[in-house]
Amino acid sequence: MRRPAFRSHYFPAFYSFYYTALAATARRYGYALALHGSMQRDLDMIAVPWTDKAVSAERLIEVLRTRHGLFKGQPAGAKMPHGRRCWSLMFGGHAYADISVLPRRKAKAESKTWADKNLYANDFRNKQEPAKRRGKK
Numbered sequence: 001m002r003r004p005a006f007r008s009h010y011f012p013a014f015y016s017f018y019y020t021a022l023a024a025t026a027r028r029y030g031y032a033l034a035l036h037g038s039m040q041r042d043l044d045m046i047a048v049p050w051t052d053k054a055v056s057a058e059r060l061i062e063v064l065r066t067r068h069g070l071f072k073g074q075p076a077g078a079k080m081p082h083g084r085r086c087w088s089l090m091f092g093g094h095a096y097a098d099i100s101v102l103p104r105r106k107a108k109a110e111s112k113t114w115a116d117k118n119l120y121a122n123d124f125r126n127k128q129e130p131a132k133r134r135g136k137k
Helices: 008-028 057-067 114-133
Strands: 031-036 043-049 071-079 085-092 095-101
Touching: 008 031, 008 043, 008 057, 008 095, 057 071, 057 085, 057 095
Parallel strands: 043 095
Antiparallel strands: 031 043, 071 085, 085 095
């Protein structure tokens, strides 16, 4: 009996199933996991540090790999634009995931930014305009 041909249209359903489990694990380690791409060929995800207790990118990838039975592929922690790093993880067969992890940053002390100052200035100007329109100074 002839073996059925490889069917890539099964990938979106397969990836959707795995995404929910991967996202739950990432959340436990301080990251939000977001999807991008069509999921036709591979599962493209972005891991964003979401809490102050987010683990390192290497630790996150290792936890995802070991907890979900994934295999490391290439590139292993390749540096990408804006400081993110990328890993490929294989599910087995032809299915794989690309995960980009954004860098962790220390939170800055709260202060008014340039944008905040200009918004307050615009609020003040908007309150003064009706008087100018009536011809009053």
